[in-house]
Amino acid sequence: MQPLESKIALLIDADNAPASKIEAIISEIAKYGVTNIRKAYGNWKNSSLKGWEDNLHEFAIRPVQQFEYTKGKNATDAALIIDAMDLLYTQTLDAFAIVSSDCDFTPLVMRILTSGLKVYGFGEKKTPLPFVCACSKFLYLETLGQDIDPETSKERGSTRKTNKELKQDTKLINLLRRAIESTNEEDGWSTLSSIGSHISNQASFDPRNYGYKKLSALFESIDLFELKRKNNVIYVKSKKKPRTSEKKQRCSENP
Template structure:
């Protein structure tokens, strides 16, 4: 987790992101730091970008004009990538936030990560998996604004994965079990905070993408782990390891 003073560059692919989510996006970014650089890229003569245009001044986002130089070619992508590399080399930044549902930015994300900066991705559920997995953290816009602090709990419930669905997600189950095993203490219990750190260090992950506001509720919903609440936090143990173990 970055500090509250972390400097974050927010770069928006306006052609491939809904303007209606910008307030929730900025609220999410505020958890990690300050979006002191805010840019939105697109051909602003295109009437389809009118919803974005209406939000630019309100949220202090600088529009970057990019004409469609060749039909069928997305010049907006190139402009965003060039600016991102310039920012990477000339600004003292701690992270990037990239808003897009386009897979073309995957190499950019991997390049930024190489310099040790975090990349927070935001996109719709149609976003290709390579971009989702490349980001330090990726959050689907359909789920954004649905945790306990931002939106009504019933909104989370409407997209919540069932226990059966969670168990069938082999990638999720493997990720959780590896993290729990890595964070185990001598008694076989793992501090959930340490589990969360381990997960964030190795994969793009947010419990809200599964319909759960917190990691603890997601872990509990899998029915694969025991949870124990202590004064110094929540501890978790794989039920497979718990068999025959002393409490």
């Protein structure tokens, strides 16, 4: 008997998301389940949403009209939040996918998580960190759906981080090291799959946000870790830091 597909509600803040990425977004969500509910919120009388209008029928997205009742106030956010709470209580769902670069949805994400549902976030790199970190998984739209192969990433405008840049990201390095420490065997090696599962259970993380297609490629780019492959299984462990005496010896050998 095949397992049931996860049901996901896709809610789009059309005022704060580019229409050009909708195909890549839906393709990404398909990895986790089926989007049986698709809604896009905004003032559809506004010419700035013309790009979204052209995609509504093609991707079976239901437009939700929201007028600007008070100038300077974002009524679209309120409408999306109200709908999300209605869906949370009236529908049987497994996850929400929220497309926006607006931090105002952070409390909504935290509320959905308390009900045991996952939240997949999609937004541009300008998205404030509270919203990014609150999601079960968050993907930057600039890296979604593009070729991030090393040979072509420069042409596509990818922001692949170098070994030096990654090592300077203390938060990332600590996250990777703690995941290894929590999943390793007595010999210090951890399977890549167990590391990935441990990270996903505690943080919003995706190697594509750093310019790497897979977690293994991210580890390989950082010279603080060792990788080995055995029977189609990838193992990772942290490199040992050289002792002070070893450092002095190296310095004397290489003055």
